[in-house]
Amino acid sequence: MRRFDATQPLSEIVAGLNDWQPENLVAYASMARLLADEQLAGRLRISPRAVMCSSEVLTPEAATRIERAWGAAPFNVYAATETAGVASECRNHRMHLYEDLVITEVVDERNQPLPPDTVGARVLVTVLFSRTQPLIRYEMSDRLSLSAERCGCGLPFALLAGITGRAEDSLTLHSPSGDEVVVHPVVFHRVLEPLPVREWQVDERADGLHVLLGKPVSPQAIPPTQLAETLTRALRHLGAAVPPIVVEFVDAVPRTQLGKAPQIKAMRRNRRRDS
Template identity: 30%
Template sequence: MATEGLFAVTCRQGGLHLAEDSVFFEFELAGEGLVTPLVTTFRRRTQIMARYRMNDLLRLSEAPCRCGSPLRCVDEIVGRMDDVFRLASPDGPVLVTPDVLRNAVLKADRRIDDFRLVQTGPDKVELSLPPTFADDAAAAAHEAVQALLDARQAVATVTLVRAPLPLETGRKLRRVEARLERAR
């Protein structure tokens, strides 16, 4: 369920099936086997959605679901398209998805349960952790993010910030976020 309506349901096997019986899906390639959907639905009574571009990054299943449904299955919802880090590399632009970034931080140390990772510039990334976290956990997370970016040959500097992370009640919590002005 999305704000815009029902787009997928789970089956008894745990697969997430797109509601292709009531919504027409088109997909734009986003790179690295990911797509972003455009949806069209004519069943709505108040406002028809025609080729509405969703902000989600999806990895679609290449195999049919074990439940036997003919509806397409989503293997993974990777994150939001506008939270993909776009960084330069010697071989051209590199896209790093929110799930990969989040996993790098969380796998660095089991004690980490809250953080913010923000791309603040074309080659700048800021990792914020509460000052209550152990210094070795913070250092491990910092090193893990920098190592991930280095492995992808991304030209970026990761800065570690130790500061309280206040709960923002005015919007949805986003631990990984790209705060860059879009070229117009």
């Protein structure tokens, strides 16, 4: 096994992978999307048997690019630094909980259990294998929903219906009357994912929302004013008083110390350590 630091220049990672020729590729979802673009452009030339994405939400658009690059749909892995693996997809690409390793409770704001197909406010996890630092009903701000279905793959473990991200991934704006309007990341996914850009990030700052577009194929194909107007309409549809939106073209969006590229950077969120 060989590890590459996601904060390295992309060209160095591509050169290292071309030299290594991995049989399996495990990457943050945002990095896997970048590598898929490199493969499609012919600069990356690897043939992994499987691609696994973890630590970030894998959007349908990113999964499609990865499948185009390597001919097979990626496997999604749900994990956190504190718990290690919590769930992953089987051969049918359905997300199974690791019920023999972690007890996962999807709960509401009062820590009460929720029925299947209901997105929770948080997750409480109890790790069954950690003896050095036991975690009992440890709170994570991830938003999940359980499924009542059983999978045809033969695994006995329960299924997740969906992973929508963390509470920190949502923006909290206000309506004209002052009420809070929570904006789910999917609002931005719908507008920004189809764009011909390598990556994007919405950064909430004191002067408004800055939409960073990383290395677009053609900046002329993305009129900033038109994109800002499209986002403004989407946010107004939710009832939000929309702050100024500034569209910026950048070489690469900022990453965390661990190399993650959060698509939403909210100014008013309760920041939790990177995991």
